[in-house]
Amino acid sequence: MATLTCRFYGRLNDFLQPWxxxxxxxxxxxxxxxxxxxxxxxxxxxxxVDLILVNGSAEAFSRLVTAGxxxxxxxxxxxxxxxxxxxxxxxxxxxxxFVVDVHLRKLAAWLRLAGFDALILADDRExxxxxxxxxxxxxxRDVDLLKRNVVRHGYWVRHTDPERQFVExxxxxxxxxxxxxxxxxLRCNASLVRASPADVETRVPARxxxxxxxxxxxxxxxRVYWQGSHYERLLRLLAHVQARLEEARAx
Ligand SMILES: [Zn+2]
Numbered sequence: 245m246a247t248l249t250c251r252f253y254g255r256l257n258d259f260l261q262p263w264x265x266x267x268x269x270x271x272x273x274x275x276x277x278x279x280x281x282x283x284x285x286x287x288x289x290x291x292x293v294d295l296i297l298v299n300g301s302a303e304a305f306s307r308l309v310t311a312g313x314x315x316x317x318x319x320x321x322x323x324x325x326x327x328x329x330x331x332x333x334x335x336x337x338x339x340x341x342f343v344v345d346v347h348l349r350k351l352a353a354w355l356r357l358a359g360f361d362a363l364i365l366a367d368d369r370e371x372x373x374x375x376x377x378x379x380x381x382x383x384x385r386d387v388d389l390l391k392r393n394v395v396r397h398g399y400w401v402r403h404t405d406p407e408r409q410f411v412e413x414x415x416x417x418x419x420x421x422x423x424x425x426x427x428x429x430l431r432c433n434a435s436l437v438r439a440s441p442a443d444v445e446t447r448v449p450a451r452x453x454x455x456x457x458x459x460x461x462x463x464x465x466x467r468v469y470w471q472g473s474h475y476e477r478l479l480r481l482l483a484h485v486q487a488r489l490e491e492a493r494a495x
Contacts, residue, residue: 246311248273252288254319258402259287259387273311279332280305283317289390291382291398294320294333302330334396337381340417343374345384350406351413352383354485356433357478358410359424363433368392383413407481411488420489425482426460426469434464444468 247270257265264286271286279298280290295318296303309315320333341361344352355362363380365371368389375382376394383399384390390398399416403409414420427436439461441453447468448459460469469475 246273247271248282248309248311249314250282250286251316252283252286253317255402256288256292256317256319259289259292259400261287273309276308276310278305279303279307279309279315282309282315284391287387288317289387289395289398289400291333291390291395292319292400293317294331295329296332303332304330305332336417337379337397340419341378341380342383342413343371343378343380345371345382345386345389347385348383348401348406348409351401351409353430354406354410355413356428356430357425358414358419358482359427360419360422361428361433381417407485407488411485411492414485414489415492420486423482425478426475429462429464429467429469431467432462432464434462436460436462436469439468 249268250271251268252260252264271282273282279296283293284290290305296305296307297316298307298309299314342355343363343365344355346364346366349364352362352364363374365374368386371382371384372389372392372395374380375398376396379397381397381399382390382395383401385401387400389395390400399413401409401412403412428434429436437460439459441457441459444459444461445453447466448470452470452472456470456472458471461467
């Protein structure tokens with residue numbers, strides 16, 4: 245049977261069956277199909293793809309391909325300027341905000357701790373639609389969720405350990421210099437606001453009010469934050485993550 249030849253580059257190989265990784269392979273095609281349908285039938289969700297070449301020309305996801313064509317797919321480039329080329333993918337949003345699969349709630353907590361906007365949603369359809377409507381990056385370990393048409397920005401989280409996932413997302417979206425710890429509520433994702441000891445009098449133990457004079461409160465859920473032992477522990481965790489990022493950059 246006539247085949248389409250395909251080659252996937254870089255981290256897109258994570259989605260392929262092993263014998264298709266890092267090499268050009270034939271893919272049987274009975275009828276013309278869109279690039280999006282072809283790459284997703286092979287396991288690669290479209291938001292992970294930045295550049296598509298068909299017979300050497302840059303094309304969109306809607307391009308129809310047929311047997312005899314040659315398709316190459318690339319992830320987002322970090323260091324190569326391809327601004328003159330028509331890309332299939334879209335730029336990462338400038339102020340990146342996330343909508344996180346409920347199964348990754350620990351990753352979402354890390355993102356909030358570092359000050360990033362990270363909604364958590366349980367329903368796949370609602371998650372995909374929120375990502376599309378609000379221009380949020382969908383973070384999930386469910387590849388099929390990212391294949392939904394409505395998702396423009398999305399990322400399949402490779403690691404399973406939450407701390408590694410956090411480092412992975414910081415790296416992928418280049419957020420290392422944009423952390424603003426303790427500015428967002430860990431429970432509900434709202435931005436925290438300053439409060440005086442008097443404002444929080446009924447919600448904070450007397451001992452904490454005596455020891456601290458700076459408090460933050462959440463306009464969403466009312467939770468109060470102050471720089472107690474919990475704060476020190478979180479600072480240490482963030483310092484640990486910074487060290488991991490340095491290691492990742494050194495490699
Ligand atoms: Zn809150």
